[in-house]
Amino acid sequence: MENIAILASYNGSSFDSIYDAVQAKQLDLNIPLIITNNTNANVLNKARERNVDAFVINSKNVEDVDKEISQLLKKYNCKYVFLAGYMKKINPSITQNFTVLNSHPSLLPQYGGKGMYGSLVHQAVIKNAEPKSGVTLHEVNEEYDEGKIILQEELIIQEGETAEGLEIKIKELEKKVVVKGLKLLTSS
Numbered sequence: 352m353e354n355i356a357i358l359a360s361y362n363g364s365s366f367d368s369i370y371d372a373v374q375a376k377q378l379d380l381n382i383p384l385i386i387t388n389n390t391n392a393n394v395l396n397k398a399r400e401r402n403v404d405a406f407v408i409n410s411k412n413v414e415d416v417d418k419e420i421s422q423l424l425k426k427y428n429c430k431y432v433f434l435a436g437y438m439k440k441i442n443p444s445i446t447q448n449f450t451v452l453n454s455h456p457s458l459l460p461q462y463g464g465k466g467m468y469g470s471l472v473h474q475a476v477i478k479n480a481e482p483k484s485g486v487t488l489h490e491v492n493e494e495y496d497e498g499k500i501i502l503q504e505e506l507i508i509q510e511g512e513t514a515e516g517l518e519i520k521i522k523e524l525e526k527k528v529v530v531k532g533l534k535l536l537t538s539s
């Protein structure tokens with residue numbers, strides 16, 4: 352059984368999905384570690400409730416964020432890293448030494464890259480009257496949202512949909528895509 356670390360900046364909704372799948376023995380993984388850059392991240396409360404070690408690592412409390420993250424990943428023997436709404440760029444020193452995965456709330460390469468995160472993605476999709484959106488699970492390389500796509504699932508956008516409504520539906524789809532994608536990766 353391999354270890355997977357979760358990195359999140361806010362709720363870490365995908366942590367819930369992965370944790371529940373592990374508990375239900377749908378994923379042969381162990382989650383020993385959570386890292387966030389945000390001292391107020393709700394994912395910290397979830398980690399505490401589930402007795403998972405969690406650390407706040409940011410440029411205010413450490414000198415070298417990437418070195419601290421790397422050291423924790425090695426200390427906890429993590430083969431995989433999952434970005435569950437992590438809003439900072441991952442350094443090549445990490446992407447080149449661990450398998451880093453990210454869930455992006457659009458059909459990449461559309462609506463990806465710098466500035467495309469969270470609700471900003473859904474606002475742009477709705478503003479452009481796109482007929483569909485979706486979720487992309489991809490490997491993380493040195494650039495934003497350009498890594499190899501592991502799994503992508505579409506969602507048809509209904510007439511009159513709002514950005515807020517789309518975000519809710521995308522997050523629901525994401526719960527399924529994240530677990531399905533990790534199964535593909537870890538069983539291959």
Ligand SMILES: Nc1nc2c(c(=O)[nH]1)N[C@@H](CN(C=O)c1ccc(C(=O)N[C@@H](CCC(=O)O)C(=O)O)cc1)CN2
Nearest residue numbers: 437438439440441455464465466468492493494495496
């Ligand atoms: N090396 C990589 N690092 C990260 C990736 C990646 O694909 N390669 N994915 C992101 C997650 N993400 C989209 O899926 C993403 C997150 C944030 C941004 C962005 O523009 N961030 C802003 C800063 C926002 C903030 O400080 O709150 C910025 O860089 O100016 C784009 C895409 C995680 N890391």
Ligand SMILES: NCC(=O)N[C@@H]1O[C@H](COP(=O)([O-])[O-])[C@@H](O)[C@H]1O
Nearest residue numbers: 361362363364436454455456468469
């Ligand atoms: N570009 C990365 C990105 O936008 N990721 C998105 O951030 C949200 C985090 O929500 P959460 O804090 O409720 O988990 C998620 O919907 C995830 O797809």
